[in-house]
Amino acid sequence: MTGGAGNGHWDVVVVGAGSAGCALVARLVDAGRRVLLLEAGADHAQPADFPAVLRDATRLGAVGPGSPATWSYTARLTAELDHPVVRGRGVGGSSAVNGGYFVRGTRADLDGWAADGNDLWSYDAVLPSFRRLESDRDLSGDPAHGGTGPVPVTRVRSAHPVADAFAGACAELGFPAEPDKNADGAPGHGPLPMNVADGVRVNTAMAYLSPRRGSPDLSVRGDTVVTRVVVRSGRAVGVQTTDGVVHADEVVLAAGAVASPHLLMLSGIGPAAQLRAAGVEVLVDAPGVGADVTDHPDLYLTWQPRHELPVLPDQLPLASVLNARAAGSTGSGDLEVLPWLTPFSQVFGAPGPPAREDLALGLALMQEDSRGQLTLVSADPSVQPRIEHRYLTEASDRRRMREVVRLGAQLLRTSSFAPLVAARTGLPDDALAEDRALDQWVRAHLATAQHLAGSARMGPDGDPGAVVDQHLRVRGVVGLRVVDTSVMPRVPSRGPAATAVALGERAAELMTGG
């Protein structure tokens, strides 16, 4: 345990030191609140204390099976396909293990949340939080950006041949340049903002907690698993942990989009029939808990390089991204293509000699119409909820997934990219040519971007699926909030990490009357 506050009285107990949780806690402490932060995984006080595998932004080295830095779940992507789902475990949460892609949700995303009755979350309302959280090292003088915030944001200007070829391919196909992915422009191709500084993945615990260690108002307890919220007479009074009960005036769940709805259900807040069937006493019948899950279905289009490609020193695996609108779409871009610059054996495995292996384009649907579901199956907190993504249930999603696969294949065929490509691997020409065959190929190769959101979403009075109001207060229980990607009405049309941090910032503002 670090921090000066010992076991005294807590204004707020926060469960989960992840992307949103760390930002929230830091800003509450800055506002003079006494905060206890409980984290199931390991605590590391200073950036240098984090294991190399979590610091090293050139790899995603901590997400494999059995990693102590992750929770490992099994999810059902479609009726036929199971897939592992991981979440970060330890201070920093998923920001400590993720890809470091740090792109804001767009104006269309946030104004869409506002249009659903959450006007405190419009783009203009959240923009100050996006600015406050960052030190944009490329654009700090720009009015849309912050220059002094805790999270360093940089764009890689990569000289890698794949990055160059991809830029050329996007231009050839007529996609506009989008030089600042964190500005309010039209979707296109551009350099990827990343929360990386000098090769280090700067997670939210490094950015927000490390500078506040030693504050008398902050205590961080690692290796402490919360198993439910303690509710008395309709008010949250604390949490049950594996070590006993902790009391506080207010409880915030920031445990992520799987664990927060799971904790609500274990505490008796969820769909009544489902809770009863699992043997949990019902406190609040809240049908929206676990419902309306959104994510980014994705897959990889692999290709074999014609020549061995250089592995540049300290090469980050990602450098640029294309966001594009599917046919008939008008929003901020519902398709995404991410060129990987290094083979997956190096990205996910041990560093080793460069191998001449297939490379991949990541292809994702960024605004799915299908909705997934988390279901409580046991009153035992150690049993994971059933996770069903129900990807591609809607025909509009199947159509757009075909479109993004064809776009990926087209990019590889451009005169800019083709000289690097010996062969497209994995996707046969006949599957590409015919819709039914392509649907089948997609279903067999489908994966997930690991961007779960919406499992305890916000919404106005009268919205039966809304678990929290727009102050993120759980309906039906006083003194209880959820502050993480669970509350997003829909996953943003960019990776959710930056928006999760902004959510923590904005929630602190709302909790302290800002």
Ligand SMILES: Cc1cc2nc3c(=O)[nH]c(=O)nc-3n(C[C@H](O)[C@H](O)[C@H](O)COP(=O)(O)OP(=O)(O)OC[C@H]3O[C@@H](n4cnc5c(N)ncnc54)[C@H](O)[C@@H]3O)c2cc1C
């Ligand atoms: C492998 C991977 C790669 C990703 N790559 C990217 C990317 O490059 N860009 C991007 O935008 N998004 C990415 N994401 C998604 C993004 O990182 C997450 O959506 C975001 O970080 C979630 O933030 P959060 O605050 O909701 O939860 P988290 O950051 O997951 O934090 C939840 C915290 O709560 C703790 N916790 C959970 N249960 C309990 C309990 N019972 N008791 C105590 N503590 C508990 C967890 O251990 C964790 O520390 C990736 C995710 C993963 C898993």
